[in-house]
Amino acid sequence: MTETLHHWAAGAVLKSATDRFGDVTDPASGEVTRQVALATETDVEQVIEAAARAYPRWRDTSLTKRTSILFRFRELLNERAGELAEIITAEHGKVLSDAAGEVARGQEVVEFACGMPHLLKGSATENASTGIDISSIRQPLGVVGIISPFNFPAMVPMWFFPIAIAAGNTVVLKPSEKVPSAAQWIAELWREAGLPDGVFNVLHGDKVAVDGLLTHPEVKSISFVGSTPIARYVYETGTAHGKRVQALGGAKNHAVVLPDADLDMAADQAINAGFGSAGERCMAISAVVAVGSAGDALVEKIAERARGLVTGDGRRGADMGPLVTAAARDRVASYVDAGEAAGATLVVDGRGVTPDADGQGFFVGPTLFDHVTTDMSIYTDEIFGPVLAVVRVDTYDEAVALINANPYGNGTAIFTNDGGAARRFQNEVEVGMIGINVPVPVPMAYYSFGGWKNSLFGDTHAHGAEGVHFFTRGKVVTARWIDPARRGGAGELDLGFPRNS
Numbered sequence: 001m002t003e004t005l006h007h008w009a010a011g012a013v014l015k016s017a018t019d020r021f022g023d024v025t026d027p028a029s030g031e032v033t034r035q036v037a038l039a040t041e042t043d044v045e046q047v048i049e050a051a052a053r054a055y056p057r058w059r060d061t062s063l064t065k066r067t068s069i070l071f072r073f074r075e076l077l078n079e080r081a082g083e084l085a086e087i088i089t090a091e092h093g094k095v096l097s098d099a100a101g102e103v104a105r106g107q108e109v110v111e112f113a114c115g116m117p118h119l120l121k122g123s124a125t126e127n128a129s130t131g132i133d134i135s136s137i138r139q140p141l142g143v144v145g146i147i148s149p150f151n152f153p154a155m156v157p158m159w160f161f162p163i164a165i166a167a168g169n170t171v172v173l174k175p176s177e178k179v180p181s182a183a184q185w186i187a188e189l190w191r192e193a194g195l196p197d198g199v200f201n202v203l204h205g206d207k208v209a210v211d212g213l214l215t216h217p218e219v220k221s222i223s224f225v226g227s228t229p230i231a232r233y234v235y236e237t238g239t240a241h242g243k244r245v246q247a248l249g250g251a252k253n254h255a256v257v258l259p260d261a262d263l264d265m266a267a268d269q270a271i272n273a274g275f276g277s278a279g280e281r282c283m284a285i286s287a288v289v290a291v292g293s294a295g296d297a298l299v300e301k302i303a304e305r306a307r308g309l310v311t312g313d314g315r316r317g318a319d320m321g322p323l324v325t326a327a328a329r330d331r332v333a334s335y336v337d338a339g340e341a342a343g344a345t346l347v348v349d350g351r352g353v354t355p356d357a358d359g360q361g362f363f364v365g366p367t368l369f370d371h372v373t374t375d376m377s378i379y380t381d382e383i384f385g386p387v388l389a390v391v392r393v394d395t396y397d398e399a400v401a402l403i404n405a406n407p408y409g410n411g412t413a414i415f416t417n418d419g420g421a422a423r424r425f426q427n428e429v430e431v432g433m434i435g436i437n438v439p440v441p442v443p444m445a446y447y448s449f450g451g452w453k454n455s456l457f458g459d460t461h462a463h464g465a466e467g468v469h470f471f472t473r474g475k476v477v478t479a480r481w482i483d484p485a486r487r488g489g490a491g492e493l494d495l496g497f498p499r500n501s
């Protein structure tokens with residue numbers, strides 16, 4: 001009998017009465033390791049209710065107290081980051097060093113949110129009109145919902161909840177049902193850090209849980225990260241129910257390599273960004289756009305490196321781990337079949353890889369296609385696996401036109417030694433995050449993360465100043481305090497629209 005994971009509400013496990021469960025697997029061995037309860041509508045109600053009950057007190061808790069709990073959370077996470085990385089590897093499959101990197105990038109947001117007293121400072125104007133002062137303040141929203149994808153079980157939720165909590169909101173996190181354990185571990189860490197019960201809650205489940213969050217009147221905002229069709233649905237449904245929504249979607253990220261680039265560096269980075277986390281990153285490079293004479297040498301260098309990578313169990317020092325599920329593996333393999341059938345040149349074939357792992361894990365090795373054209377499904381679709389497609393173009397202008405014609409706009413990179421070309425690229429390309437000789441340009445926590453076009457619905461990006469803005473709303477106070485010497489106010493009747501004087 002495997003263990004079953006239930007919800008977390010009001011500081012304790014909340015046992016679900018559901019008859020629907022999801023299997024959680026170890027992708028490196030293929031074994032089912034636990035089950036997760038998939039929420040019923042009653043569960044949704046109970047978890048949101050726990051967050052709503054905790055809100056008035058948390059919102060009135062001083063900033064000093066709130067941030068002291070955040071500091072404690074940070075310290076505990078520093079001490080125990082390894083445990084969380086192991087949980088991530090066991091359920092997602094990414095190699096341990098990558099899982100540790102994910103935790104570290106999430107921790108950056110905790111550190112950013114520790115500065116909430118400064119970030120929440122409003123502004124004040126004395127004597128804006130005679131005897132009248134104006135100030136602006138920002139206040140929390142209430143209960144906020146976070147819905148996260150499978151590929152970053154810790155980091156993506158951490159893009160949001162440290163800021164939401166520090167700003168005085170209470171949180172319901174709905175993690176991906178494929179990787180539910182990290183959220184539970186984090187909930188227990190919050191309790192240890194002294195967070196009051198009900199401020200951080202975890203609702204496990206699928207569409208029922210998501211729809212509950214999207215429509216419940218107590219939930220004031222939704223931060224969603226996942227595939228584009230679901231992001232669009234979440235945005236449309238959430239906003240139709242009066243919620244503030246930021247819905248980050250899928251991606252197809254291009255790396256342009258100009259002929260003057262350092263081709264060894266470009267090849268190294270294409271490997272890191274194409275095959276890191278088995279290509280299951282929204283910022284993965286999945287299309288390399290080789291300009292002019294860069295093509296042949298670049299493909300050769302990428303192929304040589306790809307062939308040298310070890311695919312296997314992420315706990316054994318492999319370079320690249322498995323895909324998250326058997327279905328994901330089969331889907332990726334079917335794209336490789338389709339690319340071959342469409343006439344792309346299959347330079348390195350990852351199907352049939354012999355992994356360094358025991359059992360029946362979900363492996364596809366690094367795969368490289370050359371001479372990919374923009375009508376092929378290996379170019380048009382987000383494969384979300386270790387498949388790198390090289391598209392050849394003759395000029396820089398063609399490369400930019402190709403990226404700008406793509407419906408996604410999450411991240412992109414250019415490899416060049418020409419500062420003028422790089423500067424033009426950052427100006428012209430219609431993508432939210434740009435790397436210049438940097439392949440995975442994930443902004444630091446104090447900047448904001450988000451794409452353009454079908455990679456983000458809503459107008460607020462994650463973390464940084466935009467994150468603080470998202471989890472708070474503004475209020476402006478106009479105040480008149482009469483000088484004690486002039487009390488009485490006679491002769492002030494005036495029914496006209498107030499004008500400044």
Ligand code: NAD
Nearest residue numbers: 148149150175176206207210226227230248249250251282
């Ligand atoms: P997904 O869209 O399948 O799932 C995301 C969340 O939505 C999960 O919590 C899931 O339970 C829920 N969900 C799934 N189907 C649903 C439905 N029909 N109705 C309501 N909710 C539903 O995404 P995934 O496979 O977990 O994650 C991979 C995707 O996430 C990729 O497309 C990737 O690009 C994207 N992603 C984007 C970013 C970004 O910052 N833009 C970051 C990470 C991942």
